[in-house]
Amino acid sequence: MSDRLIRAICRNAEIKFTAVCTTETVERARQIHKTLPLATAALGRTLSAASMMGRELKDKNGSVTIQIKGNGPLGAITTIGDCDGCVRGYLQNPAAELPLLPNGHLDVGSGVGRGYLMVIKDIGVGEPFTGTTALHNGEIAEDITKYFAESEQVPSAVALGVLVDTDQHVKQAGGYIVQLMPGATDEDITRLENNIAKAGAMTAMLESGMSLEDIAHAVLDGFEVEFLEEAPVTYRCGCNxxxxxxxxxxxxxxxxxxxxxxxxxxxxxxxxxxxxxxxxxxxxxxxxxxxxxxxxxxx
Structure with missing residues (x-):
């Protein structure tokens, strides 16, 4: 299945939702940069976030740049998402490695380390908007959640994941961002929190065969979901x-x-x-x- 992005809202609640599958995109990045699994996971998560955030821009020349500068062995990570959701990116140390966590997962948090996250939104005219926050734990999804809360004052939940197979190729990759708009009720928030906990990890949902629409219905269970758009996503560099x-x-x-x-x-x-x-x-x-x-x- 080719990579794609969807956007949706809840007709009966002030909630908006974006989800993306980036499996082929992250695999392409792995091949270009020859990343080992830890770097593949960190770069892939950041590419997924950049795709969703770039798609939010209205200007056809707009782009979102995410820069993560931590003191971990991965070094700096830079990704750019264009307004159509297509992305590109790189990281400083693609061959960085760390022992797996006790649960068998890649230790992305230690790989990134502590430092800061910067988001630059460029709509093609005027000065770009820049927001910077300290890294929360280096796991990237939590760090971007913190960015939305502190720099944009938008309560959000961000899920990002990359599942790397035993031969190092990307098996699944993607993410979602769900955001509360002004007017969301405490009841809506509680329901959403319960849904997110029940839905589980993004890569697990993709691995089970769930479509992005299925994932939207799982995260937004009990709400009236209206799908706004879908778009193809790919790794694209505009150099010449x-x-x-x-x-x-x-x-x-x-x-x-x-x-x-x-x-x-x-x-x-x-x-x-x-x-x-x-x-x-x-x-x-x-x-x-x-x-x-x-x-x-x-x-």
Whole structure:
């Protein structure tokens, strides 16, 4: 089944719901970045969150960037979700490993460690909105729940999961975000909390064969669910030669002069998809001319 995202609301309560299946997307990220299971789980959870949060944006050029910077062995994690729900991302140490927890689960919390989570929402115009919170426990779902409460003042429940098979490929991945809007009653909150506890882990639901719609009905049991939309999700990097060239020009005249004089050519690797762009000395000279003209015009 191809990856997809759904959004829903409750007609008889102030609740909205988003869920995503990202199994193929996270497997693609694993293949690109050659992640071991701990890194696969951490990156996959963050990709799922970015997909759902990106889809919430109304602007067609909008995107959500999630940056997690903890002191654990995984290092920094960065993911970007576009407004259509498609994502890309990378993490600092894809080969990090830790012993399994006593319950046999991957120790993502220790892998991430303590630090902070930053969310950058860019709608394509004006200054992006940035919210930062301290990491709660490094498990990512709880950290994003904390972000929603502290930075956006929206009571939320976030579930994220990645099930890695014995051969290290991704067996299941996905997540959901359920949020309370102003007007939600104490009765609604209690029912929702009971439903979430009863539903269990996201990957367990996916592994049992439940569709995203089934998961929505389980989490929102007792509410009148109205499905608003569904959309395909995939791992997508928008890098190209022109963007890499602009990035190199931004290095400035002095650095480009050094590269032209000291290097026969350079290779630039995209952090999101590992594609390699080769630039010759002549290419660098052309970029140097552009950087020089830009600095003169700005001066």
């Amino acid at each position: 030669h022109a963007k890499v060239t602009r990035a190199l020009i931004s290095l400035g005249k002095d650095e480009l002069t050094r590269l032209r004089d000291e290097e026969e050519g350079i290779e630039v690797t995209c952090q999101f998809c590992d594609k390699v762009y080769k630039m010759t000395r002549d290419d660098i000279a052309v970029m140097l001319e552009a950087a020089t003209a830009k600095e003169e015009n700005n001066g």
